[in-house]
Amino acid sequence: MQFIDLAAQYQHLKTKIDKRIQTVLEHGQYIMGPEVKELEQKLADFVGVKHAITCANGTDALTLSLMALNIQEGDAVFCPTFTFFATAEAIAYEKATPIFVDSNPDTFNICSNDLEQRILAVLDEGKLKPKAIIAVDLFGLPADYEKLEALSKKYNLHLIEDAAQGFGGSITDTRGNTRKAGAFGDIATTSFFPAKPLGCYGDGGAIFTDNDEYAELIRSYRVHGKGKDKYDNVRIGMNSRLDTIQAAILLEKLAEFPVELDSRNHAAKQYTDTLQEQYKVPVVPNGYTSSWAQYTLQCDDRDKAIAEYKEKGVPTVIYYGTCMHEQTAFASLGYKLGDFPIAEKLARSVFSLPMHGYL
Known part of the structure; x- marks a missing residue:
């Protein structure tokens, strides 16, 4: 048997996926074609946020989020030690310092009690500026965002939800309000790596936010820091776009x-x-x-x-x-x-x- 049976999924969706890919081959808009915009709107609707911005992969989604939040050298960013390397790698790539946090033994997610102790230790030491928390929705389960959002507010920290594994998960509070993974924190990210709950047939990622300013910055950063067009570069960015064929595949996978x-x-x-x-x-x-x-x-x-x-x-x-x-x-x-x-x-x-x- 297969650990993750992508072939069975493809056979189930073959006619629809093939038709979607054929449409892209016919119109030829392989980069930022109409399927990308369609996917972004449907992702935003699914999660329940104002903005969904696709990008080349889940690691870039984290990097773009940290860029939008102006994370830089001298900043401390708290994240779980029990996670995939990309979570901490993105922090180091911005020259910030990852401060690792222990896990909850039952959910595997970041331990809010240990997190607060790590925040206090950094403040006491005084060498780094506590700036943000990256919480990971490990193995599909959203982290404890009630406590995490309270801590981020208490210590004036940005909160990023790494929903690469958690996309599709949700939390319903005691008042009956349900929020889906991707809707927590200041910014959330996901990955469309083939093995993820919602995966494409290559690399892909997305960023979610209700903040208009962050969304505008991320859209600029993902295309070389563009301004009014791709030859008007107003900031240093990167090249991180989801290609149209992958967007077409994801549209059919999202429907299912x-x-x-x-x-x-x-x-x-x-x-x-x-x-x-x-x-x-x-x-x-x-x-x-x-x-x-x-x-x-x-x-x-x-x-x-x-x-x-x-x-x-x-x-x-x-x-x-x-x-x-x-x-x-x-x-x-x-x-x-x-x-x-x-x-x-x-x-x-x-x-x-x-x-x-x-x-």
Whole structure:
């Protein structure tokens, strides 16, 4: 069996996707064609925000967001240590300093209690200026944005939602108001890497915001800092556009996405019902919905469990076996083993089972 069966999804959507691609081939507007604008509007409508701006990939989405927020050298940006490298890489790329934060043992997401302690420690030291938080919706589950938004307001920090894995997830508050992943913080980002809940057939990404100023800046930065046209460059930007064929593919995948989310949640429930006596299974808090980018178990003897699944022909993957503070690229920050006990335990005990909309 496949860990993520993109072929099954394509066969299901083949006629519609092929027609969309053929339309692009016929009109020939391969860069920023009409499908890009159509996709951006439908993404904004799906998430429930004013602006959705597509770009070349999820890492660029983070970089563009940090550029719009004027993150720079001397700034401290807080992010989980248990995450994919791109989250912290984007911070370092802007010459800011990533300040790593421990994890919640049940949801895998950033721990708000540890986050506040890290903020206070940076303020006490006085060497860096606390500027922003990047929260990651790990494995499909939105982070605890009620607490995160309160902390960002308390300490006057920008909040970025990294929804690369969480797109399609949601939180319903006690008043019955539902917000979807991509609608939290000052700016949110996602990735359309093929393995993501909503993925294209290459690289792609998007940024979401209700802030008109940020949206205008991001639209400029993604095309070489353009002003009134592409030959009027008013700031230093980058080249980060979603190509039209990928937008065309995503339009058909987005139309089918709610059905696939139902299928993912059904599969996750079956996993939980079957495996909860054997492993520590994922926790979805009350009011939360996960898009199940991954179905991740915890096991003290992970190698043995993986070997048993392999014998049965079931593929598994480890997300993530190395925390950010353990990465060679961040060795100069001076973290040591034991600084993030929960995240380190997760890195040595988690493994993920197959998960997709056609399981």
